Amino acid sequence: MGGAAGINLLLGMIRVKFAAVLIGASGVGLNASFTAVQGLVGTVAGLGIQSSAVREIAAAMGKGDEPAIGRAMLTLRRICWLTGLLGMAAMMLLSPFISQFTFGHQDYALDIAALGLVILFGNLSGGQLALIQGMRRIGDMARANIIGAVFGTVAAIGFYFTLGVRGIIPTLVAVSAFQLALSWYFARKVPILKAMLSLGQTLAEARDMVRLGLVMMTNGLMDTAVTYFAISLITQQEGLQAVGLYSAAFALSGMFANFVLGAMGADYYPRLTGVLSDNIAMKRMVNEQTEIGLALALPGLLGTMAIAPWVLELFYNREFLGAVGLLQWFILGCMGRVISWPLGFVILALGNTRWFLVTSITYHLVHMTLIAVGYELFGLEGVAIAFFVTCLSYIPAVYLVCRYKIGFTWSLACKRMALFGLPSLGAVFVACRSLTLWSGSAAGLLLTLLLSLYCLERLADRLGSEHWIVRAFVRLTG
Secondary structure (H helix, E strand, O other), rough: OHHHHHHHHHHHHHHHHHHHHHHHHHHHHHHHHHHHHHHHHHHHHHOOOHHHHHHHHHHHHOOOEEEEEEEEHHHHHHHHHHHHHHHHHHHHHHEEEHHHHHHOOOOOHHHHHHHHHHHHHHHHHHHHHHHHHHHHHHHHHHHHHHHHHHHHHHHHHHHHHHHHHHHHHHHHHHHHHHHHHHHHHOOOOOOOOOOOOOOHHHHHHHHHHHHHHHHHHHHHHHHHHHHHHHHHHHHHHHHHHHHHHHHHHHHHHHHHHHHHHHHHHHHHHHHOOOOOOOOOHHHHHHHHHHHHHHHHHHHHHHHHOOHHHHHHHHHHHHHHHHHHHHHHHHHHHHHHHHHHHHHHHHHHOOOEEEHHHHHHHHHHHHHHHHHHHHHHHHHHHHHHHHHHHHHHHHHHHHHHHHHHHOOOOOOOOHHHHHHHHHHHHHHHHHHHOOOOOOHHHHHHHHHHHHHHHHHHHHHHHHHHHOOOHHHHHHHHOO
């Protein structure tokens, strides 16, 4: 999954570069607005079923209960069709109101209505991917991610080149349709027992899945609502070009963090679910994921911080240089996400809906409040500062919950990694904002190099001297 995420990262770089050149900052901002709208409605339509189904399938797999897997999958597919169709209808019917609220006019009503297809396709493919992830078919997940990213890149370049800004909606629809076909292809390769369920039996099977799914949907809904709120605020106050700067900075800051977190979530969550009754195993697993996550993410985050202006110009163009300050604050926030992410999965795996809701709702309400306050005080950069402050405050909150639930404490290795990494990231941030461009970047790159060597050492220790990556690195460096 890490390798697949790395390839996705490279393809994403190509995709955003072509987007910047072919549709400009305003086009990038419009794409972000459409994506935020689709994410908001799609989250409600999905009911969080995909995440709850992964948990049920993984738990049944751990017990060797094949009939339960078959029943869960049949139930999941039926729910996905129902909620997907309802979500598509809602998007189409409400499109004039959504356009008015988001952009201040109804000019994009037809475009938003077309996003209803994306909702339906996304729901159906989500159900198929839940089976693949729950059964821990990591190879198939990686292949689906890579093939989907290749098609998405080609489709985006083709539509943007021929249609310009009008190619945004066709790209979103085409990519979602292809992902549905891809997920169906890989899901049909999974051997599961066929189940026969009546409508009443389906509703009975769906009850627990929907109950936990609604809790997870609340988290996803709050997350997309915060994004939608930020984008709508910026759109109506400063226009689509400012949204383009915001979305470009946020996307670049998350490149390395999402690379790590995406790979982590694919296998870590099902494995964590499989050891629910063993607190010692859960604590060990969380510490391992935290240490590896920091070792993988820190060099990329430090390097991006050190040469932020050149990164923006490389991936986008000079039109996006106004996002440098945003990017630096977002990177600080991403560091907080890498630390808190493994802890958040503990609450999710335990299925403790009360604690999950409390931490999730509190986090997002604080974030939304800070966005409004930050924008009022510091303008566009205040939105990025709000992200950093929220991510930082979330770490002790989720840590205390996990300490209460499973007696969690960070290992010595994690503490050492944080002791080296966090001050280095803070030092690079201060250097880049207080020194000249060249001197700040030089100091940042020096710290990046030193910390990268330390991170490589920690990763080698984790992988073991016999791992093929370690052996290849030793041969390469002599």
